[in-house]
Amino acid sequence: MKISENWLRTWVNPAIDSETLSNQLTMLGLEVDEISPAAKPFTGVVVGEVLTVEQHPDADRLRVTTVNIGTDEILQIVCGAPNVRVGMKAPVATIGAVLPGDFKIKKGKLRGMESQGMLCGASEIDLEDKIDGLLELPDDAPVGVDIREYLQLDDHVIDISITPNRGDCFSIRGIAREVAVINEITMNEPALKTVAATLSDEKSLEVTTAGCPRYLGRLIKNVNTKAATPDWMSQALARSGVRQHSILVDITNYVLMELGQPLHAFDAAKIEGTIHIRQAVANESLILLNDQEVKLADDVMVIADDAQVLAMAGIMGGASSAVSDTTHDIFLESAFFAPLAIAGRARRYGLHTDASQRYERGVDFELPLQAIHRASQLIQELAGGEFGPITTAENLEQLPKRELIGLNQTQVDALLGYHIDEEFIDAALVRLGCQVERLAAGIWSVLPPSHRYDLVIYQDLIEEIARIHGYDNIQISLPVLDVKFAAHADQFELPQLRQTLVDLGYQEAISFSFADEKLEKQLNPEVKPLRLANPISSDLAVMRSSLLSSLIPCVQYNLNRQQSRVRLFEVGLRFDYQNAASINDLKQIPTLAFIAVGSKHAESWHAKAQAIDFFDLKGEVETILAAGRVEATYVRSTRAWLHPGQSAEIMVDGKSIGYLGRLHPNLEDALDLSATWVAELDQSAVLQTYVSSFTELSRFPTVRRDIALLISDKINVSEIQQLIGKTGGEFLGSTWLFDVYKGQGVEQGKRSLAFALLWQHPTRTLEDAEIKTGMDHIIQVLEDTYQATLRAS
Known part of the structure; x- marks a missing residue:
């Protein structure tokens, strides 16, 4: 929404400059998108009065004029404007003036005649040309006054982005309220004069829809619809981005921008009988003011008479009842339409009007009477007329209800995270227009004003308190949490271990805890196997001291059946009975072991066959350890069944938790195996409990x-x-x-x-x-x- 800063300052005028005002509005939540001058910079232009006009002796289209600019010297100025005449007042750019675009005025000659300045059209001083020729100023314009001062061109246009919850700010009055609150000053509302009825004539009203809880209308006769819109009103509307129309439309637009209440004027001669505010009958048609014909759905609210639809309620009037230059009598409408009854209807028909924009967000339901009085006052002053009484149709039960909101100091401090004094809270809510009752120290009962639809719960009030106190004043603090967190540590568990091995390309083998005694001795000649009293079979006759005793036969079985690439793992128990005096001394050690034979990768078109090497196996061991957050080092292994140059002990805190490497070549030959890679680790060392931690990354270069x-x-x-x-x-x-x-x-x-x-x-x-x-x-x-x-x- 665009507004004139000068217009705003007639309502509220804090002792701050334009930039500070803009920053205040933004910090209030009314973001200023742009603040721009009403006219580009120029100097040296004053109000002048044309004293004489004579034909140029050598140019048919030029006139030689004399102009009074309020000094002792009368200027001779050559002018080509078709509307120049004796007695008119117009802007005069004097010698030395600099016009927009850095155009400098110098003394010169036009077809041999000296010219001591330039009479200006509107475009020469960065205004819109409405006629071909000079900008005609009112007869009472004071000669010699700087034109910027006279036309208030040092004004600024403030473009504000209004959030959907702040429909009350779609007006000068709404913005002024906010500026007054933040600067703790009083707002200067224009004196509202009620226009007494001089006629008894009125239109009967009938409301049959819940979407219109309040509807006001007034019959005004003998209005001068050809009256000129005064410059102050045209200027205010133009700087608000509103195009000038006729006097009646300009007045309703002016009140809309001033107070935020949409109004509409119907040609009373085109209304037949009673005015009905109702829902449309499906497929009723209406030709709008923009000449668009629409087929209305039954959820669209309309204004109608006994014969036809006159307007889409709260959106746009119809062409058939529009005022024109021939209009003498009007019916002026001012209403409150429920937001949900208007929302979405305009967009459905490709419309976006100032009225629908405000009604969708919510217009103050107490505003229609004030607005119709204000419009009546302006119509009487500018276009005359005889006024009938204000006719009202309303259903008080359907008007919005303002509910009391309870608020206490504890809620404010808890939600904001810092303390605001009671006196400030009390004063801020009062300045916002709330009715505030202090029930006790730090406890309030608050009734929001009728224009603040967004104040419903106590959190809304606290937002307002913080907003008025200033977002820049919000203290940075962490919330206080009276929570004791239980000590927690992550655990690398067996299912995760299994999944890690599967992701590395291994398949799980499940075997007996018994092994072949011959294989046990081949793996470790020093072992003395613990024999079973009643073995299942001869090749499962001893308790295994290594999971390799179970995995190697599985590999042999697969290799004998044309499986050239075998990768297996097992998690299970191995038994340490080296120092066991009896069965009671037998140690059962949870262990992880895996074995790989063949190529590094499965046969594929995109990779050549490559044999596994020591570093491939070591990388897989490190992947498993990393998953469990275990840090290890490696030293050369001396185990008899491992290759002396391609094997290592896995060390954690100076203690071996297992080994990795290739089987000894002699053992491979004895078992009829090709290069076979094995690893065996204690599960307890891998499945560790750990606490996750994070160190902040440095922003500085390495x-x-x-x-x-x-x-x-x-x-x-x-x-x-x-x-x-x-x-x-x-x-x-x-x-x-x-x-x-x-x-x-x-x-x-x-x-x-x-x-x-x-x-x-x-x-x-x-x-x-x-x-x-x-x-x-x-x-x-x-x-x-x-x-x-x-x-x-």
């Missing part, structure tokens, strides 16, 4: 440095990485090996290892000197510990 070392090939890379991590300082985030080299240029018994080191600070950018200090420390420690040297590039 710094990478690379280091290449010549170091003994007997030293484990993991040991080197751990040492780098311990000595690199608290801001060394991660390190990894990215290159290994042995060969020419590297002496026997050594290898070249290249590590990447990544630093990052959580709250600032690291300095080069800090990185250099960390690097120097790492190099020195590596030299001292492992006799490592930097490798020259």
